[in-house]
């Protein structure tokens with residue numbers, strides 16, 4: 581938009597790291613805007629959809645984007661290909677999972693990410709793939725914390741980690757997750773990004789708990805626009821995030837068109853409330869679609 585002419589429109593954006601985009605170094609207070617994509621599952625149509633959405637979302641000058649990675653490295657080459665292409669245009673975070681991997685193969689992937697132009701890695705454990713349920717026991721790297729260490733030992737990349745407003749499904753309680761976050765920070769992680777969630781309290785409780793444990797790094801809320809209610813309900817179930825009963829009831833009693841309006845109004849209000857509550861930015865799960873992601877970004881006043 582006219583007020584922010586060329587600042588965010590240079591080839592790969594003005595920021596080198598997520599920390600910079602969040603103003604950790606400069607003291608900038610403007611919330612960041614970023615989008616998550618996943619590598620297409622091979623069909624040309626899906627790839628076309630990804631790149632059309634990417635181009636549309638680049639129009640609002642996000643600060644960075646991220647690309648997911650299949651647990652077990654199933655889509656390593658596709659993920660690297662997507663990351664390499666995006667990194668030419670904008671600062672790109674490569675998600676990396678370590679479940680089932682060896683130290684050597686994971687270190688090689690880290691170097692491939694660096695060569696692909698990535699400046700930041702979201703270091704994740706991942707969940708065991710369906711075809712290899714024992715991967716957690718057989719792999720050399722057992723937790724994201726070990727991956728944070730490995731990224732630091734083998735590259736100069738900035739490292740981010742996952743955070744869970746609704747508590748990680750394997751964790752006994754939020755304090756445990758917060759202790760793990762603090763250990764990741766001590767190992768060199770400089771920001772966290774959250775799993776999807778649906779209330780501002782879930783986010784503020786997480787930030788407060790993390791702070792008590794000494795994890796003071798910025799925690800960027802991950803927001804899933806409720807554009808396609810049925811799809812979001814499925815994803816919420818998979819991640820263990822609870823959809824508020826009142827919202828669920830309204831969605832159930834609505835036609836598809838009404839459900840979209842209800843869901844998007846809810847998502848935009850949540851985005852605004854998160855910013856008002858002090859979130860350092862918003863990371864919007866685009867699902868490789870641009871319309872709903874743009875509506876939330878615009879509704880939250882984050883488009884440039």
Ligand SMILES: Cc1cc2nc3c(=O)[nH]c(=O)nc-3n(C[C@H](O)[C@H](O)[C@H](O)COP(=O)(O)OP(=O)(O)OC[C@H]3O[C@@H](n4cnc5c(N)ncnc54)[C@H](O)[C@@H]3O)c2cc1C
Pocket residue numbers: 647648649650651675676677702703704705706707722723724725742743744748749750751756757760763773774775776802
């Ligand atoms: C923003 C975001 C992006 C994601 N992107 C992807 C993706 O691209 N691909 C993908 O496959 N998955 C992705 N995930 C899902 C993630 O891989 C799973 O949620 C996984 O179950 C946990 O990953 P983690 O990095 O938090 O693991 P970990 O940090 O290893 O935690 C796993 C469990 O172990 C516990 N734990 C860890 N370390 C310790 C310790 N030292 N002592 C005691 N307990 C410990 C934690 O509390 C937690 O319960 C993403 C999640 C988020 C939030």
